[in-house]
Amino acid sequence: MAQVLEFKLPDLGEGLTEAEIVRWLVEVGDVVAIDQPVVEVETAKAMVEVPCPYGGVVTARFGEEGTELPVGAPLITVAVGERPASGEADAAGAEGSGNVLVGYGTSEAPARRRRVRREQPVSGASAAGSRAVTGQGAAPAAVNGQAGAPETEDGPVPVISPLVRRLARQNGLDLRELTGSGPDGLILRADVEYALRAAARAGAAAQTAQPHAPVPQPHAAVPQATSTATAPQPTAPQPTGTAAHGEIRTPLKGIRGAVADKLGRSRREIPDATCWVDADATELMRARTAMNAAGGPKISLLALLARICTAALARFPELNSTVDAEAREVVRFDHVHLGFAAQTDRGLVVPVVRDAHARDAESLTAEFARLTEAGRTGTLTPAELTGGTFTLNNYGVFGVDGSTPIINHPEAAMLGVGRIVPKPWVHEGELAVRQVVQLSLTFDHRVCDGGTAGGFLRYVADCVEQPAVLLRTL
Missing domain, CATH: 2.40.50.100 (RNA polymerase II/Efflux pump adaptor protein, barrel-sandwich hybrid domain)
Incomplete structure (x- = not known):
């Protein structure tokens, strides 16, 4: 059987x-x-x-x-x-194969759930919003087959991720009052966000229904409308694609949603600062032309910039790090996994070149080409998109001179490179037309001060202006 x-x-x-x-x-x-x-x-x-x-x-x-x-x-x-x-x-x-795919196994025994603290109950309008999700006046979910019995403090709350649990905790929302819309009652992020929106609407409705009512005292319940026929009820969120006249709404999902979440988190958590400098890239461009004229695989400009970055990080390792906020520690890496921004039809992705510090220009060129093509075809694996320690962003390909990069959380810095264009430049005491590029470095001010960041950027600029500087450090 x-x-x-x-x-x-x-x-x-x-x-x-x-x-x-x-x-x-x-x-x-x-x-x-x-x-x-x-x-x-x-x-x-x-x-x-x-x-x-x-x-x-x-x-x-x-x-x-x-x-x-x-x-x-x-x-x-x-x-x-x-x-x-x-x-x-x-x-x-x-028994299954026992193999693992990015963090899941096939062993039979599930891991024990860790104990969770009971969330603080929602007061006032928030409580009303929570009831709106579970059904107005509905009894708590059944526990051990007994309807209406409260869950014990040690009972598990099925939540899809710790981020959802934190979102509820930060807004004072009791997860035990929600009915999850996921499989087996799993509470999703959408359930928590809907409850918070419903709570806000309930609070606003209560104030509108009784405009002359006295202001509630602290810890007092928010007044509720007495007539169910006239009391505004929380409405379900609009389905995807539904918009008011003159609006076009695009869901923040997939890559676009991931980018939005990551950049938003970077801005919230990282106290960043940016410094920039113009550099004469004429000699770097000449060096690349000479290398490619010598035969063999062509060397990309991005690969040369990557070599410069890894050499600079060897001199200023503070920028090849991350901050462990919970432990209040700066974690410095002894390897450089170099991320680079790549624009694709699916949106912005940041593939990671593993051990970039140990690769030569030819190897870096090949790896950049492979990862870029995988990004365009949508075949990058999660492992190829994670684990970066520093990011290089060549936004010059879009025809712009400068930018203030947003750090790729949880890294500590990002180097931005603008377009290389002919500009007037004082060279050897005379005005000349040179190939000029603007370099910008955004860094986490928790890992270092301006002196370190400025030293890193100045070294990068010196290597761009005089590639022989890089040869002396290899």
Whole structure:
């Protein structure tokens, strides 16, 4: 007798909580092998083929192409082999492959949930908003089969990610009063945000309904309208694509949503500062031309700038670091995983060149080309988009001279490079037309002061102006 096993959307790493089904690679009735890719999904980071850890016959698929599923939602079910007479499941299927895909395993025993503290209850309007989500006046969810029984302090609250739990805590929202819309009542970020919006509307409605009522005293409940016929009720959020006249609304999801979240977090958490300098890049351009004229693989300008960056970070390692805010420590790295900004049809991505400090210009050129092409085709893996320690942003390709880069959280700095254009420049005491570039460095002021940042930028500029400076440090 076959055993039917359920395979759920795994944790794809880096805090990703959902993925969109792009293409199914199997049909119901197909026979799949252990670790065979069964579906292609798109996360906020990349396109990923998800392998199934079980071998057998596909009996069901969950979600149509284009559907967005949260982590932990069922993907497929697989009928695995024949069950031995002893009643133990077939080892190859029931136990799974044991392989790991960016942070998920296939072992049978789930990890124990850690204890969670009971959130502070919502007062006033917030409480009203919470009730609006669970149903006005509805009793708390059943616990141990007893309707209306409150959950114990040690009871688990199914929340899709720690970020959602923190969002609720920061706004004084009691998660135990919400009914999650995810699988098995899983509380999603959208549930918390809807509850907060409903709470705000309920508070505004109460004030509108009783404009002459006295101002509530501290800790007093917000007055509620007595007539259910006239009392404004919280309305459901507008569906995607619905907009008022003259508005076009685009959901912040996928890569665009990930970029928005990351840049917003960078601005909130990192006290950044920017310094910049103009540099004469004439000699650097001549050096590149000479290198490419000598035969062999062509060397890209980005690769030369990357070599300069890694040499500068060796001299100023404070900028190749991150801040552990909880431990109040600066974590300095002994390797350079160099991120570089790449614009694609799907949006801005930042692939990472691993161990850039150990690569020569030829190797860097090849790796930049490979990752850029993967970004354009949407085949970058989460591992190729994470783990950077410093980012190089060549926004000169857009025809602009300067910018103030936003640090790629949780890194400590980013070097921006503008376009290289002919400009009047004083060279060897005379006015001449030279190839000039503006360099800008945005840095986390917690890891260093202006002297270190200025020294780094000045060294980069010196290498651009006189590439022989770089040769002396190699």
